Amino acid sequence: MKKWIRIAGWIVVGLTSLFFVQSGIQKLAGTEQMVEMFHKLGYPDWSRVAVGWVEIAGAVLLALPRLTLYAATALGILMIGAVASEVMSGQGMGAFIPGQWLILLALIAGLRFRFYLQSK
Template identity: 40%
Template sequence: MTATTASALTLSATTPGKTRNRVLWTLQIVFGLFFIIASGLPKLVGQHDAVEAFRTIGWGDWFRYFTGVVEVSGGIGLLVPRLTGPAAAGLSITTVLAALTQIFLLDAPALAPFPLILAVMFAWIAYERRASFATFTNLLEH
């Protein structure tokens, strides 16, 4: 078996089937647009609710902007085939941190389940798109 054949077998073993691929792309598009339009951009443009939430946290506007950039970048990453796995993994971490923020800093534990459900969904997407981690690593090396 040649190296090319071995890498093709590895790639096919980590690539989801046709139906699962369609489900993943549907979720990635919906979540990507959500994180770009409904979650990240309001933080970047200073929507009143976002400003108030971050004032309550007490970490300043820099943290609101940082969070907005992370969310918009993750949303865009979900839409770029080479970045889907790393973007989903990053958003999974981000949403776990959002749930912890709801629980410990905003004293709103009832709001924590939504980001935790998102974290599970992003972890699943990252797992299914694990082949893109190799592609992403190759992009960084060149």
């Protein structure tokens, strides 16, 4: 694989990781926007905190090459839940952002899995 492709890939992974750290911190800090969103979706306050911790842990693990595949898969599952929550609460357009992240995480996981298979 060409070096510039690998570098571009890790830049995407790094930026994705930064997004999830930032999002997790907002949830843990209890920003008004996050508290309101979880209440609109019908979830208790503790779920916001749990999701925040999962996002931060996933972001850290995403940046570790040996764990990128697993972290992308776990965060992707979290985004499936986010998309489903938005759609089932009647806020279909709210599913757009987690849907985008789901697609990106699926691409990251797929490429890491492909790289894993090639290294065997």
